[in-house]
Amino acid sequence: MSEFIDPNIIKRIKNLREELHRHNYLYYAMDDPEISDSEYDRMMRELIELEAGYPELSSPDSPSLRVGVSPVKKFQTVRHSVKMLSLDNAFSNSDILDFDKRVRKELGTDEQVLYTAEPKMDGVAVELVYEDGRLVTASTRGDGETGEEITPNVKTIRTVPIILQRYKEERRIPARLEVRGEVVISREGFRRLNEDMLSRGLPLFANPRNAAAGSLRQLDSKVTARRPLEIFFYGTGESEGLDIESHWDRLCALKELGFRINPHIKPKIKIDGVLEYYSELERKRYELPYDIDGMVIKTDSIGIQVRLGQTARSPRWAVAYKFKAVQETTKILDISVQVGRTGTLTPVAHLETVNIGGVNVNRATLHNEDEARRKDIRIGDTVLVQRAGDVIPEIIKVIDSARNGSEKVFNMPENCPSCGSRVIRDEKEASVRCYNESCPAKIKAQIEHFASKRAFDID
Numbered sequence: 001m002s003e004f005i006d007p008n009i010i011k012r013i014k015n016l017r018e019e020l021h022r023h024n025y026l027y028y029a030m031d032d033p034e035i036s037d038s039e040y041d042r043m044m045r046e047l048i049e050l051e052a053g054y055p056e057l058s059s060p061d062s063p064s065l066r067v068g069v070s071p072v073k074k075f076q077t078v079r080h081s082v083k084m085l086s087l088d089n090a091f092s093n094s095d096i097l098d099f100d101k102r103v104r105k106e107l108g109t110d111e112q113v114l115y116t117a118e119p120k121m122d123g124v125a126v127e128l129v130y131e132d133g134r135l136v137t138a139s140t141r142g143d144g145e146t147g148e149e150i151t152p153n154v155k156t157i158r159t160v161p162i163i164l165q166r167y168k169e170e171r172r173i174p175a176r177l178e179v180r181g182e183v184v185i186s187r188e189g190f191r192r193l194n195e196d197m198l199s200r201g202l203p204l205f206a207n208p209r210n211a212a213a214g215s216l217r218q219l220d221s222k223v224t225a226r227r228p229l230e231i232f233f234y235g236t237g238e239s240e241g242l243d244i245e246s247h248w249d250r251l252c253a254l255k256e257l258g259f260r261i262n263p264h265i266k267p268k269i270k271i272d273g274v275l276e277y278y279s280e281l282e283r284k285r286y287e288l289p290y291d292i293d294g295m296v297i298k299t300d301s302i303g304i305q306v307r308l309g310q311t312a313r314s315p316r317w318a319v320a321y322k323f324k325a326v327q328e329t330t331k332i333l334d335i336s337v338q339v340g341r342t343g344t345l346t347p348v349a350h351l352e353t354v355n356i357g358g359v360n361v362n363r364a365t366l367h368n369e370d371e372a373r374r375k376d377i378r379i380g381d382t383v384l385v386q387r388a389g390d391v392i393p394e395i396i397k398v399i400d401s402a403r404n405g406s407e408k409v410f411n412m413p414e415n416c417p418s419c420g421s422r423v424i425r426d427e428k429e430a431s432v433r434c435y436n437e438s439c440p441a442k443i444k445a446q447i448e449h450f451a452s453k454r455a456f457d458i459d
């Protein structure tokens, strides 16, 4: 067949593939794009069309795999050549100081040990294996020893390099490289995904981590390709040709090869710096676009990591310092309805005041009637409430065992609580709306929005 293919087509496909890999690298790993998103999309469309016309020119390394391939029947099992361990947890500054003491005792030194600290991403751990710079296998962590092979799904994630790049000439591409990362969905991506699920009448995801896990484990990678998955790489398994004796320097080398690493990592700090960084992360956590649930510290020296070794389940050279709980239980005293600037009615739960992570909380949003139904939230219920930064706290679930039969089911009103006009229900959007243009509550919300930071920023 191939003798009939115009050599210019073969050349064009090769060129498009190389260029798309390179632009992906510049955009995601280097944060230094050369072309616009629309130009990238145009090149991708051209490649997909050409490949569809010449299936004999298909390649397992093509950037067009970002859109997914034919579904598989079941996942294969993959054994990790180096066990993917879980980390021990610390819950206080004194736990961290104890950890540091144990490390120095084990090493028999009074000298300060240097740590590299990073945000603990709340996502799904995966391992990617590269041979001669090409992604050959990707798998979930599983039980740490074996996971599920999800290579086509991982290839759809834009922040995953399919082919490794050489940023500096002197940096060689490792012959074999096992690299580990955390797959996440941003809070914004999660919000859009759930809106989409809701509009199609599909069950909603409970949180970004569940959404990431569910999206990764799709037998049809075309579904995965439509999910807003991202990845941050944090370490390596076995590697040949990446002989670097510092954890941080290794991460920098990974970045040069095309792996995206978290921009908030604090390299090579002493133990007092570690504690400072923790408070900084705790303050900044909701400014980050994705969920984090703490901090991870690792001894920066790989030599020290090897000397300290590991227990059956976790390394002795790393620890996770978890954030304080942001969930508490309380009681729903009443449910009222708020009218937004577009006239949408939102049920709001009034709670018995409860302190969650240092802040008094007395109300929580129920988002919409469907969500209140789905979670079967009733007036008088004892509920688990979660606070996430500046956003209105949310009800995670009802504590069923606390019910005594006096709880009242909540129904959306037929009339707007502000102006009394009849509200209109949109089944498709699961929304209830007041369409009265002169509704006082709507106008008030519009003025508030107009003056808010997102619009004109008037005090």
Ligand SMILES: [Zn+2]
Pocket (backbone or CB within 6 Å): 339, 416, 417, 418, 419, 420, 421, 434, 435, 436, 439, 440, 441, 442
């Ligand atoms: Zn109204």
